Amino acid sequence: MRLEKITPENYQAALALSVRPDQEDLVAPVVKSLAEAYVFPEHAWPRLIYDGDRLVGFLMAFLDIPWGRSHDDLRSGLWRLNIAADAQRSGYGRFAVEAVCAEIGAHGGTRAYVTWEPGPGGPEKFYLKLGFRPTGEQSGGETVGVLDL
Template sequence: MRLETITPDNYEAALGLSVRPDQEDLVAPVVKSLAEAYVFPEHAWPRVIYDGDRLVGFLMGFFDIPWNDRPDDVRAGLWRLNIAADAQGHGYGRFAVDAVCAEIRARGGDRAYVTWEPRPGGPEPFYLKLGFRPTGERSGGQTVGVRDL
């Protein structure tokens, strides 16, 4: 498994990634993420996930974002995670989360944040299994989780 930056050679394949139909309300499509990365280039870290030559997912980390516009609480974490419907359950999501956490550590951070939709069938068990714990905060109706690095 490896991460690659978004390039003219792979962006169309990234745009074609789709999650399972029951997950479409849980994560924005890749096209929205790439638009956000374009608008917020100083904060966004978009990458595609490959297994050999096969594109299996997309992630976008975030860095140096003040929480609730408080300059004393600057955060980094996983902004978006899209694993292709037919690639789920093979460790790609764990790989993506670990890659974002490694990048946070490389940039001097000691915590990773993520948000998830709190509903049956949502990703909460996945994030809890990876060591995230709810902070008690909400962001846009979603649960905020943190993982110490």
């Protein structure tokens, strides 16, 4: 498994990446993430996840984003994770989270944050299994989790 930058050669494949139909309301499509990365280039870290030559997912980290009302609270974490419908439950999500945590650590970060849509079918169990714990905060109606690195 490896991460690759989005390039003119692979962006169309990135846009075609889709999660399972029952997950479409839980995660934004890749095209929205790439638009956000364009608007916030100093904070966004988008990457494609490959297994050999096969595109299996997309992730986007956020690095040092001012959080809440205080601009002194800078946070980094996993902004978006889309694993292709036919590639789920194969370890790619875990690989993606570990890669984001490594990138945050390389930038001197000591915590990784993530948000998830609460409710049935959501990724809460996945993130809790990886060691994230709810902070008690909400962001846009989503649960905020943190992992100490």
